[in-house]
Amino acid sequence: MRQAMGWIGVALVLFALWVTARRDWVRLTRASVRVPAKVVGHSTSWDDGQRAYAARLVFDLDGQSIEVVDQVFSSRPNPPIGAELWLNYPIGRPDLARIPRPVTWLLVYAALLTMLVLLGMVLWA
16 A cells, blocks of 8 residues: 555656646756846635735737736735836747746755655655
């Protein structure tokens, strides 16, 4: 039973890594563009019975307005509407624009890889 649960855990962690890395691979393998953006609103979601907010950001690309939603939700609508921020996106993929948070994403990958190592230790112990 412990082996089965360990393999299920490994499968879930590998799936989480794939979901996270499939877009980051494009960011890592292409040159990036840095553009100014403006917060025009917030998308809302419910998390554990509480409202969560993610900034909706707009930037211009060749005379066309592109809107993206931040990937990080918070308990308050932050940053405020009208705030100006910098976004990065891989060349040719403005739909992947996001606020640069390298430490946050490094911690996400570190946590997933740590879980994978711990599960591997349980399976091969």
